[in-house]
Amino acid sequence: MPIRIAITDDHLLVISGLKAMLAPYPQFELVYDSNIPTALMDALPKVQPDVLLLDIQMPDLDGLELCKMVKKNHPAVRIIALSSFMESHYIKQMLRNGASGYLLKNVTPPKLCEAIETVYAGEAYLDESVKHLLLDEMLTGQKRSGYSIPLTRREKEILKLIAEEYSNQEIADTLFISLRTVETHRLNLTQKLAVKNTAGLVKEAYKRGLIE
Numbered sequence: 009m010p011i012r013i014a015i016t017d018d019h020l021l022v023i024s025g026l027k028a029m030l031a032p033y034p035q036f037e038l039v040y041d042s043n044i045p046t047a048l049m050d051a052l053p054k055v056q057p058d059v060l061l062l063d064i065q066m067p068d069l070d071g072l073e074l075c076k077m078v079k080k081n082h083p084a085v086r087i088i089a090l091s092s093f094m095e096s097h098y099i100k101q102m103l104r105n106g107a108s109g110y111l112l113k114n115v116t117p118p119k120l121c122e123a124i125e126t127v128y129a130g131e132a133y134l135d136e137s138v139k140h141l142l143l144d145e146m147l148t149g150q151k152r153s154g155y156s157i158p159l160t161r162r163e164k165e166i167l168k169l170i171a172e173e174y175s176n177q178e179i180a181d182t183l184f185i186s187l188r189t190v191e192t193h194r195l196n197l198t199q200k201l202a203v204k205n206t207a208g209l210v211k212e213a214y215k216r217g218l219i220e
Contacts, residue, residue, distance in 0.1 A: 011128050014040040014057035016048050016074070017090065018066040022113060026061060029117040036124065045069040052082050059124050062107070064091040064098060065202075072101050072215070079106030086127040096145050097217050099138055109133035159200070159218065166193045171210045171219050 013036050017023050023041050030036045040055040042048065045066045060078060064071035075087055088109035089102040099110050108127035111120065112135050119135075126133040134142075159167065162183075169179045176194065180187045198204065201212045213219045 010035055010037040011124060012037050012039045012056065012058045013061065013124065014038075014048075014052075014055060014059070014085075015061045016042055016045055016066075017061070017063035018043050018045065019063075022063070022090070026120070029120050032117075033121055036121075045071070045074055048074065049077060049081065052078065052085065057085060058128055059086045059088060061088050061090055064089055064093065064102065070211075072098075072105055075102055075107055076105040086130075088123055088127055088133070094137060094141055095216065096141060097215060099134075099142065101215070103132075110138050111135050112137065159197075163193055163197055163200075164218070166190060167197055167209075167213055168219055170194070170197075170206060171213065 013030060015023050015026050015038070017026075020043050023043060027038060027041065030038060039057050040051055042051070045063075046069050048060075062071055062075060062078075066074075071089065075089070078085055078087060083106075086109075087107045088111055089099075089107045090111055090113055091098060092113050094112060102110060109123050109132060111123055111133075115123070115135065123133040162185075165183060166179055169182060174182065176187055176190045179185075180190045183190075194209075198209055201209060201216070203209050203212050210219075
């Protein structure tokens, strides 16, 4: 029997690319694909995939949390995380949440197939560059990242105070800067971390290790 595959990614272009990669391989059967992450939990009992290709960064429901939910309710489903980010905290968190594999989105068709077959057999699969990243971090004891967010000293100060629930005015008073300056830095931070609001900003900052 073919390996049943499900795909959840908020970018239709990525879904189309993955489907095109898998199409030539008869050992795989695509049973579900959607760019709406909130629909996945309702769909899983009906489609019953063996392997789920899951994006990490999605707007409505975070892939990290969705991974945990899937494994809690459907432990037999093997999850391969898909990401454009090669950061150790993302990788480790996905593995802690139950993912069996981690692939970058520039994966080649043969590697994608190898990853699916490996996790289906009950083993873990990590992209080679991800393995090197984790090994380097383990040997050096320092966090490594393939995707860093460059923040200025002032942005780091403001981000820390935002995480401590300071208001814009309180931040301005603490740092002896104008309210307008604080608002500008806050806007820059939301754009750099690609989030919409303060809750998302703090959550993303913790995930990326920008604040402890």
